[in-house]
Amino acid sequence: xxxxxxxxxxxxxxxxxxxxxxxxxxxxxxxxxxxxxxxxxxxxxxxxxxxxxxxxxxxxxxxxxxxxxxxxxxxxxxxxxxxxxxxxxxxxxxxxxxxxxxxxxxxxxxxxxxxxxxxxxxxxxxxxxxxxxxxxxxxxxxxxxxxxxxxxxxxxxxxxxxxxxxxxxxxxxxxxxxxxxxxxxxxxxxxxxxxxxxxxxxxxxxxxxxxxxxxxxxxxxxxxxxxxxxxxxxxxxxxxxxxxxxxxxxxxxxxxxxxxxxxxxxxxxxxxxxxxxxxxxxxxxxxxxxxxxxxxxxxxxxxxxxxxxxxxxxxxxxxxxxxxxxxxxxxxxxxxxxxxxxxxxxxxxxxxxxxxxxxxxxxxxxxxxxxxxxxxxxxxxxxxxxxxxxxxxxxxxxxxxxxxxxxxxxxxxxxxxxxxxxxxxxxxxxxxxxxxxxxxxxxxxxxxxxxxxxxxxxxxxxxxxxxxxxxx
Ligand SMILES: [Zn+2]
Ligand SMILES: [Zn+2]
Numbered sequence: 001x002x003x004x005x006x007x008x009x010x011x012x013x014x015x016x017x018x019x020x021x022x023x024x025x026x027x028x029x030x031x032x033x034x035x036x037x038x039x040x041x042x043x044x045x046x047x048x049x050x051x052x053x054x055x056x057x058x059x060x061x062x063x064x065x066x067x068x069x070x071x072x073x074x075x076x077x078x079x080x081x082x083x084x085x086x087x088x089x090x091x092x093x094x095x096x097x098x099x100x101x102x103x104x105x106x107x108x109x110x111x112x113x114x115x116x117x118x119x120x121x122x123x124x125x126x127x128x129x130x131x132x133x134x135x136x137x138x139x140x141x142x143x144x145x146x147x148x149x150x151x152x153x154x155x156x157x158x159x160x161x162x163x164x165x166x167x168x169x170x171x172x173x174x175x176x177x178x179x180x181x182x183x184x185x186x187x188x189x190x191x192x193x194x195x196x197x198x199x200x201x202x203x204x205x206x207x208x209x210x211x212x213x214x215x216x217x218x219x220x221x222x223x224x225x226x227x228x229x230x231x232x233x234x235x236x237x238x239x240x241x242x243x244x245x246x247x248x249x250x251x252x253x254x255x256x257x258x259x260x261x262x263x264x265x266x267x268x269x270x271x272x273x274x275x276x277x278x279x280x281x282x283x284x285x286x287x288x289x290x291x292x293x294x295x296x297x298x299x300x301x302x303x304x305x306x307x308x309x310x311x312x313x314x315x316x317x318x319x320x321x322x323x324x325x326x327x328x329x330x331x332x333x334x335x336x337x338x339x340x341x342x343x344x345x346x347x348x349x350x351x352x353x354x355x356x357x358x359x360x361x362x363x364x365x366x367x368x369x370x371x372x373x374x375x376x377x378x379x380x381x382x383x384x385x386x387x388x389x390x391x392x393x394x395x396x397x398x399x400x401x402x403x404x405x406x407x408x409x410x411x412x413x414x415x416x417x418x419x420x421x422x423x424x425x426x427x428x429x430x431x432x433x434x435x436x437x438x439x440x441x442x443x444x445x446x447x448x449x450x451x452x453x454x455x456x457x458x459x460x461x462x463x464x465x466x467x468x469x470x471x472x
Contacts, residue, residue, distance in 0.1 A: 024043050025043075026043060026044050026045035026048050027041075027042060027043055027044060027048075028044055028045070028048035028052070029045060029047075029048050031045075032045035032047070032048075033045065035049070036049050036265055038261070038262065039306045040306065046269060049262075049265065049269075050266065050269060050270075053089075053258055053262055053263070053266045054089060054092065054093070056257045056258050056262075057089050057093075057254055057255060057257075057258065058093065058099075059257070060241065060254050060255070060256060060257045061101075061254050064241050064242070064252075066209075066241070066242075066252055066254070067101075067102075067103040067209070068103070069102035069103065070102065070103065070104065071103045071104070071208075071209065072103070072104050072106065072205075072206065072207045072208070072209075073103055073104070073105050073106070073207055073209045073210070073211055073252075074105075074106055074107075074108050074198075074201065074202040074205055074207035074209070074210045074211070075087060075090065075105050075106065075107050075108065075139070075210075075211045076108055076110070076198045076210060076211065076212045076213070077107045077108065077109045077130070077134055077141075078109070078110075078213070078277075079109070079130040079274060079275035079276070079277065080213070080274050080275070080276060081263060081264055081267045081272070081274040081276075082213035082214070082215050082218070082255060082260075082263055083212075083213035084134070084267060084272045084273070084274050085213070085255070085263050085266050085267045085270075085272060086211060086213045086254065086255055087105075087107060087134060087137050087139065088137065088266075088267075088270055088272055089254075089255075089266075090105050090139075090211075091137045091138065091139070105139050105211070106139055106140045106141075106142065106205060106207065107134055107137075107139050107140065107141045107142065108141075108142045108143075108144065108152070108198065108201045108202065108205065109127065109130060109131060109134070109141065109142070109143050109144075109155075110143075110144050110145065110146055110149065110194065110197045110198060110201060111123055111126065111127050111143065111144070111145045111146065112146045112190075112194065112277070112279075113126065113145070113146075113165075113170075114145065114146055114147045114165075114169075114170035114173045114174055115146065115173070115174070115177060115190055115279075115280065116174075116278070117170070117171075117174045120165045123145075123165060124161060124163075126275075126277065127143055127155070127161065127163075128161070129275060130275050131143060131155040131157075132157055133273055133275075135155065135156075135157055140154065141154070141155040142154050142155065142201070142205060143155050143161065143163055144163070144197065144200075144201045144204075145163065145165060145170070146173065146193060146194065146197050147165075147166070147169040147170045147172065147173040147447070148165075148166055148169055149196065149197035149198075149200035149201055150200050150201075150204055151163065152201050152204045152205060169447070172447050172448065173193070173447055175445055176189070176445050176446055176447055177189065177190065179440055179441050179442060179445040180436070180439045180440055180441075181439045181440075181441060182289075182439045183280070183281070183284075183288050183289040183292075184229070184289040184290040184291065184435075185435060185436040185438075185439035185440075186280055186289075186439075187280050187281060187289050187291055188229065188291075188432070188433075188435075188436050189333075189436050190279075190280055192333050192334045192433070192436075195251070195334075195335075196335070198210055198212070198251075199246050199249045199251065202249045203248060203249055207249070208248065208249060208250065209249070209250050209251075209252055210249060210250070210251045210252065211252055211253075211254055212251055212252070212253055213253075213255055214253045214255065214256060215255045215256065215258050215259060215260045215263050216255075216256060216257060216258060216259045216260070216309065216310075216313050217259050217260030217261070217299075217309055218260065219239050219253070219256055219313060219316055220298060220309045220310075220312040220313045220316070221291070221294055221295045221298055221299075222238055222239055223235065223238075223239045223312060223313070223315065223316045224294045224297075224298060224312055225290055225291040225294040225295075226238055226239065226432075228290050228294060229290055229291075229432050229435065230431050230432045230435065231336075231430075231431075231432040232339060232431060232432070233322070233336070233337055233339045233430075234331075234334060234336030234337065234339070234430060234432065235316075235319060236316075236319035236320060236321045236322075237321055237336060239316035239319065240253075240316065240317075240319060240321055241253055241254075241256055242321065244321055244323065245330075245334070245335040245336055246335055259309065259310075298312065322337070329341075329457075331428070331429045331430035331433050332425075332428045332429060332450060332453040332454060332457060333429050333430075333433040333436065333437070333450075334429075334430060334432070334433055336430050336432075337430065338428070338429065338430050339430050339431050340427075340429075340430065340431050340434065348431060419444050420443045420444050420446070420451060420454055421443070422437065422438070422440070422443050424443075424454050424458055425437050425443050425446070425450075425454050426438070427457070427458075427461070428453070428454050428457040428458070
């Protein structure tokens with residue numbers, strides 16, 4: 001029998017706590033009195049600590065060979081501690097005399113007021129507050145809104161912001177979010193929209209690369225929550241240094257080696273101001289969503305076992321990103337690869353089978369279609385999707401098809417676009433996003449751009465099926 005205890009396996013766990021009665025010196029310079037204690041007995045003076053954080057940021061960029069001189073990079077700024085520290089680190093790096101950073105950052109702030117249905121005046125006030133502060137860092141600052149990400153305007157102090165909020169679009173997004181039943185699905189939906197808005201904004205600014213402020217603590221939480229949410233194949237893109245889900249814009253995470261605590265201390269020592277807006281889940285208990293529960297579990301465990309977050313974080317380093325995406329069908333929600341067209345039986349088919357069987361209730365024994373089925377993978381998938389077409393949440397989906405009024409002079413106002421069914425959307429998303437879409441009460445409440453994408457994906461797959469037999 002193995003006689004190793006947990007403490008012997010992980011030496012970090014048996015470190016004696018810091019004794020405040022004995023005089024300490026900085027572990028790095030061995031001269032100055034320390035002012036931060038990172039873990040156990042790792043004490044540093046202010047200068048050594050700040051240099052170490054800066055070094056971690058630089059080495060992450062260096063070892064990944066991320067940037068070339070003169071390259072334009074769009075820095076996503078939310079107003080929080082991490083993104084403010086990121087902008088400060090970039091400013092320090094560009095102004096430093098030794099090994100200057102040679103790329104050109106611009107700052108993009110995406111306003112998320114529509115998630116909480118804030119009125120335009122309040123949203124403008126929030127934008128002004130954050131952007132007035134961040135323009136002091138001497139980078140160009142641009143602003144867009146979550147519901148209209150392609151309308152990007154430059155922010156200039158003491159000038160009117162030329163950003164008009166379209167009420168129709170902001171209401172559309174707010175209603176879409178309200179239409180989602182589960183809080184976990186709601187959070188995932190907003191995260192995906194936010195990511196897409198940043199990428200779209202960067203594209204409008206002609207930046208091929210984006211910096212985001214995820215730190216090591218957030219990445220550990222994202223990784224474990226991602227596993228629980230069934231992200232599987234797309235997890236490497238969410239937790240690695242590079243996110244290659246979009247073809248023309250690459251998202252990079254230069255703070256991924258800096259833990260949240262060190263970043264908070266960095267911001268504190270530099271007296272950086274952060275604006276913490278409420279997000280979905282703020283002030284809620286740990287049972288609010290899967291992500292919130294994972295966060296509370298990991299952070300709670302980390303208090304007693306200081307190696308927790310770094311162990312989870314190191315696992316994310318081992319995940320490999322699939323670089324060749326030429327034959328990958330993209331999920332319309334998260335831009336990851338669609339991983340649901342399996343050829344062997346898997347958990348997804350088991351879930352679909354249980355849904356079909358539970359949905360039949362007392363009619364199960366008399367259902368000839370089911371009893372004669374030999375559990376073919378395609379049969380189960382199509383039968384499960386068939387249920388979604390006729391299911392209660394989309395009863396009006398199949399009836400509302402309108403016809404053209406017949407006026408050929410362009411005055412025809414009727415639309416012949418078919419309303420969406422849940423089955424249409426489910427076939428265009430990955431496994432994790434299927435959970436989000438399944439949580440929609442009515443998929444027709446999805447913002448308009450998703451309707452177009454679903455239609456496009458549907459036409460594409462129909463065309464693929466038609467020409468399949470003729471392909472060599
Ligand atoms: Zn020192
Ligand atoms: Zn997806």
